[in-house]
Structure formats: C-alpha cells, structure tokens
Amino acid sequence: MSSAFLDLRSTARPASPVELFSTVAEIAPQPRRLGWRRRLAWGMIATDAAAIAIAVFTAQLLRFGDPVRAGAVSTADVAYGLISIALIVVWLVALAATRSRLLRNTGTGMVEYQRVLQSTLLTFGAFAVVAYLFQLQPARGYLAIALPLGLMLLIVGRGVWRTYLHALRRAGRCMTGAIVVGEQDDVLRVVSQLRSHYRIGYRAIAVSTPGSPHAGPVEEATEVLPFVPLDEVARVSKSRRARAVIVAGSLPGGNDAIRRLGWELENSQVELILMSRLTDVAGPRIHMRPINGLPMVHVDLPRYSGYSHAVKRLFDVSVVTVALVLFSPVFAAIAVAVRLGSPGPVIFRQERVGAHGARFTMLKFRSMVVDAEARLAQLRALDEGNGVLFKLKDDPRVTRAGRFLRAYSLDELPQLWNVLRGDMSLVGPRPPLPSEVEQYEGPVSRRLLTRPGITGLWQVNGRSNLSWEDSVRLDLYYVENWSITGDIVVLAKTAKAVLHRDGAY
Structure with a gap:
C-alpha cells in the first residue's frame, strides 16, 4: 500500500510549552476536504x-x-454460485x-470488531430464516466454511487497515483538528491525552477557556496552541473548518452552555464531543438511561468475586493446560541452556x-548468577528504576543465557504453573x-484485590x-x-510487545 493513499500532513510542531494567544488569527485553516477519509472508506469496502x-x-x-476441472457445470453449481453472490451482497450491506x-x-477499541461480528451473525441469521421459509436445504459444510473463514478474513483485513492508519497517525497524518473547550486544568488534561493517544485520531488545534488566556503560565509539554474566546468557538470552528469541538469537563453555565x-x-x-471526567472507568461499566430529558449515567461498581471471576479462572486453567503441553519442549531446552x-x-x-x-512463591527460570541478591546492595547507586523497583539495563548479575531469556520474557514461562495452582492469573496487576x-x-493497595498476572x-x-505512578495507574485501572475480552486483547498485545522487546531488560 502506498503511503500516499491516505495523506493529510499535520502542521504540528515539536513539543514546547503551551502558549495561549488572545487572537484567533493564529489558527491555521483546516483542509476543505479530508480526502483520506473517503480513500480509507473505499479501501475498507474493497478489502x-x-x-x-x-x-x-x-x-x-x-x-x-x-x-471447470470436472468438465461440466451442474445445476447445483449454478445455484450455489447465485447463492454465493447473494451472500456477498447481503454481507456487505450488513457491514x-x-x-x-x-x-x-x-x-481504536473493540467496537469495530464487535460490529463486524454482529453483521456476520446477522447475515447468516437472515440466510437461515430465508432457507427455512422457502424450504431450502443448503449444504451445512458450505456454511461451516464460509462463516468462520469470512469472519477471520474480515478481522484480519480490518487489523491491517488499523495498523496502517496507526503508522500514519504516528507521523502526524490522518488526524482530525479539534478545538478543546473547558476549564484550564481539564483542557490541559485532554490536550495531553490527545497527544499521547494519537491513535484515536484527534489533534488539538486551539483551546478555549473561561477568562483571559493569560491567566497564568501553563507548564504542559504539547504543541503551541492559540486561544479562542468561549463565545467565538462555534464561529471559529466553522470558519477555520475544525472538524470537532471537544468539551473537557464542565463549562460556565453548565448544561445550558453545552446545549447552546x-x-x-x-x-x-x-462533531461535538463531551469528555467525561470518569477517566478511569471503562466504557462497558458506563450505561446511559435518558428519562424524560434527564440523562442518567449508571456506573457499574467493580466486583472481585462471582460468576465473571469463575469464568476468568476457567479461562486461565484451560489456556495454561494447553500451553504447558505445547511448551514442554521449550521448557526442556531452556532448562539445559540455564x-x-x-x-x-x-x-x-x-x-x-x-x-x-496472601504470599506465594513465584517461579522463574534463573537469569542471574546464584548470588544476585547478595550483590544487590553494591548496585543500588546505579539504579535506573522508577524509585520503588530496582532496574538496571546492563545488570552485571544477568547471565548470558539470562539476557536472551529476559529479552523475550522466556524466563517467566514457569509462572504458568503459578497460574495453574491459583496463585496468579494470565492477566492481572504486576x-x-x-x-x-x-x-x-x-x-495503591487496591492492586491486591485480584490475582497478579503473568502479563498485564x-x-x-x-x-x-x-x-x-504510571505502573500503579495501569494496575488500578x-x-x-477487567473483562475476558480485555484479557484476550492484552494477551494478543503481549505477544507483539515480547517480539518487539518493549522495555524488557
């Protein structure tokens, strides 16, 4: 795929402290047409x-x-050819x-994949209803191959487009310009999150806060952003072709101001986007229930036992049992190398x-010399960790075999036994x-409310x-x-992280 297929070059500059200007003239007009959106849509349709x-x-x-190889085209071949064409059309319409x-x-997120699954089930459900109504008896083997193979290829295709889009957005392309509105602290939080979470595709091009833009210094590492008065946001967003207005937190005037x-x-x-202050609550826990114009937001409280945790335990045991059998030759080879x-x-x-x-004994393949713990005190001054955990990239205690094991996280494979025993989970806090x-x-002690994980x-x-702080924040989140679907996503991302050796030493 040529990188020119999706192209919207960013005007973002290198990181520097935020500067809020009192004039809107600094806002660069956004492209009149975002051609990359149309090309992306048609590319996904073709895929x-x-x-x-x-x-x-x-x-x-x-x-x-x-x-063709059989030398003759039967009536059944023609019938199933027509059925295949109809199935393709209905499937595309369902998508x-x-x-x-x-x-x-x-x-971003799982919604795209969930809708691909939904459309697939909808297509084959409709197919089954039509077959029943017209007393058709399609070959089960035909459906048994088409459904899972089609779903897999669709997800793979979407995954390829997602990876490609992420690569472009990492370079500052295929982004949607947005004006971020709200109190200064909320605006800074959202601007920082948009910058670090580039994959969602929004880039702040201006900010709007109550009062004067020179109310005080802003010490946040992000691009230079111009200031827009609150009462000018709508006009400026239209004149400068900003494609989104993001309301961070609350506005002076409350809900009436947002409605206006x-x-x-x-x-x-x-687009008008409202950023919730429930920053550490995942989407599945939030439910909207509008009652006579009064929007009620329900937040499910976390539970640390019950049916879902029983399913998680069953999932852990099933996966680990298979993994222990498959990896047994790898265990033997690593043991010899160590x-x-x-x-x-x-x-x-x-x-x-x-x-x-509860305390337990965690197992790992030995990657250091035997007296590593005794030599730790001598290396404290060289600590490159985060203040709580000792880390040293070129730790002299690590053996030659241990460096390879650590690079690809192979030293952690014995923890599968800890999972089988119930001390740990496949996915969880560190x-x-x-x-x-x-x-x-x-x-911070809330990290101990659930089993720790081999990965997370x-x-x-x-x-x-x-x-x-980041490690704690991720664990508490x-x-x-957590959810089973989320665990599967983390396991898939773990495989990618291990291959790239992200932060492994």
Whole structure:
C-alpha cells in the first residue's frame, strides 16, 4: 500500500510549552476536504468485499469441487454460485448497516470488531430464516466454511487497515483538528491525552477557556496552541473548518452552555464531543438511561468475586493446560541452556504478594548468577528504576543465557504453573515484592484485590520504561475494569510487545 493513499500532513510542531494567544488569527485553516477519509472508506469496502468473496467461493470450491476441472457445470453449481453472490451482497450491506466502518470506531477499541461480528451473525441469521421459509436445504459444510473463514478474513483485513492508519497517525497524518473547550486544568488534561493517544485520531488545534488566556503560565509539554474566546468557538470552528469541538469537563453555565454550543454547531460538519471526567472507568461499566430529558449515567461498581471471576479462572486453567503441553519442549531446552550457562538451580524462586495480601512463591527460570541478591546492595547507586523497583539495563548479575531469556520474557514461562495452582492469573496487576507492599500508601493497595498476572497493562505499555505512578495507574485501572475480552486483547498485545522487546531488560 502506498503511503500516499491516505495523506493529510499535520502542521504540528515539536513539543514546547503551551502558549495561549488572545487572537484567533493564529489558527491555521483546516483542509476543505479530508480526502483520506473517503480513500480509507473505499479501501475498507474493497478489502471487505475481497475477504467475503474469498471466503464464500472457497467454501463453494471445497464443498462442491471445481466444476471447470470436472468438465461440466451442474445445476447445483449454478445455484450455489447465485447463492454465493447473494451472500456477498447481503454481507456487505450488513457491514454498512451496522456502521462497522464508522470513522470514530476505526483504529481504536473493540467496537469495530464487535460490529463486524454482529453483521456476520446477522447475515447468516437472515440466510437461515430465508432457507427455512422457502424450504431450502443448503449444504451445512458450505456454511461451516464460509462463516468462520469470512469472519477471520474480515478481522484480519480490518487489523491491517488499523495498523496502517496507526503508522500514519504516528507521523502526524490522518488526524482530525479539534478545538478543546473547558476549564484550564481539564483542557490541559485532554490536550495531553490527545497527544499521547494519537491513535484515536484527534489533534488539538486551539483551546478555549473561561477568562483571559493569560491567566497564568501553563507548564504542559504539547504543541503551541492559540486561544479562542468561549463565545467565538462555534464561529471559529466553522470558519477555520475544525472538524470537532471537544468539551473537557464542565463549562460556565453548565448544561445550558453545552446545549447552546450544540445549537450553534447545528448544520455544520463539526462533531461535538463531551469528555467525561470518569477517566478511569471503562466504557462497558458506563450505561446511559435518558428519562424524560434527564440523562442518567449508571456506573457499574467493580466486583472481585462471582460468576465473571469463575469464568476468568476457567479461562486461565484451560489456556495454561494447553500451553504447558505445547511448551514442554521449550521448557526442556531452556532448562539445559540455564544449567550450561552458569552453575546453580534452573528455577529461581521468589516470594511475592498475591490477592488480598496472601504470599506465594513465584517461579522463574534463573537469569542471574546464584548470588544476585547478595550483590544487590553494591548496585543500588546505579539504579535506573522508577524509585520503588530496582532496574538496571546492563545488570552485571544477568547471565548470558539470562539476557536472551529476559529479552523475550522466556524466563517467566514457569509462572504458568503459578497460574495453574491459583496463585496468579494470565492477566492481572504486576506481582509485587513484600518490600514494595510495605511502601504502599492510599489506594495503591487496591492492586491486591485480584490475582497478579503473568502479563498485564503494565507489560504491554512499556514495562520497565514506566514510571511508578504510571505502573500503579495501569494496575488500578485493570483491577476495576477487567473483562475476558480485555484479557484476550492484552494477551494478543503481549505477544507483539515480547517480539518487539518493549522495555524488557
């Protein structure tokens, strides 16, 4: 794919402190037409059509054979050819009807994939109803191949587009310009999040806060942003072709001010986005229930036992049992490498703290010399960690074999046994040392409300490169918002992080 296929070059400049100007003349007008959106939509349609066609005709070929090679085209071949064409058309219509290509869902989150699944089930459900009404008896083998193969190819195709879009957005392209409105602290929070979470595709081009833009210095690392008076936001967003207005937190005047802003933006191409202050609550826990014009937001409280946790435990045991069987040759090879690399035991045992403060012995393949703990005091001055955890990139205690094991997280494979025993989970907070737990203050101890994991949000977001505060924030977010679907996503991202060796040392 040529990078010119999707092209919207950013005017973003290198990071510098925010400067809020009192004039709107500094706002660069945004492109009149965002051609990359149209090209992205047509590209996804073409990919979807190709995936469905391959799945449907492959199913027909595997089930009924190649009529050309057979030398004759039967009535059944013609009938199933027509059925295949109809199935392709209905499937594509279902993908459009479920809005699976909606730009706001493309590139982030699970909604896009959920709608692909929904449209697939809708298509085959409709197919089954029509077959029943007209007393048709389609070959089960045909459907058994077409459905899973088509779904897999669709998801793979969407994944390829997502990866490509992320690469372009990382370079500052294919972004939607937005004016961020709200109190100064809320605006800075949102601008910072938009900058760090570039994958969602919004870039702040201006800010609007109550009062004077020179109310005080702003010490936030982001691009230079001009200031827009609150009463000029709607006019400026239209004249400068900003495609989004993001309301961060509250506005002076409360809900009435937001409603008036919505009225002023009517009949324009501008999105109005409200950023919730529930920053650590995942979407599935939030439910909207409008009652006579009164929007009620329900937030499900986290639970640490019950049916969902039983399902999580069943998932852990099932996956680990299969993994232990598949990886047994790898275990043997690593054990030999560790023993030949340096004298001492193959398995390193260390006391860690698990759920509700229970202590357990965590297992790892030994990656350091035997007297590593005794030599720790000599290396304290060289600590490159986050203030709580000791980390050293070129730790002299790590053996030659250990460097390879750590680079690809192979030293953690014995923790599969900890998961089988019930000490740990596949996905969860990082398992802390007792010395770390003694330093916990305030809500940090909530990390102990669930089993620690072999992997988690901390591992797929930087591992040793994270600050202590970021590590805690990610763990607390997981504890309150985990789900089986989320665990599967984390496991998939872990494989990618391991291959890229992100923060592994």
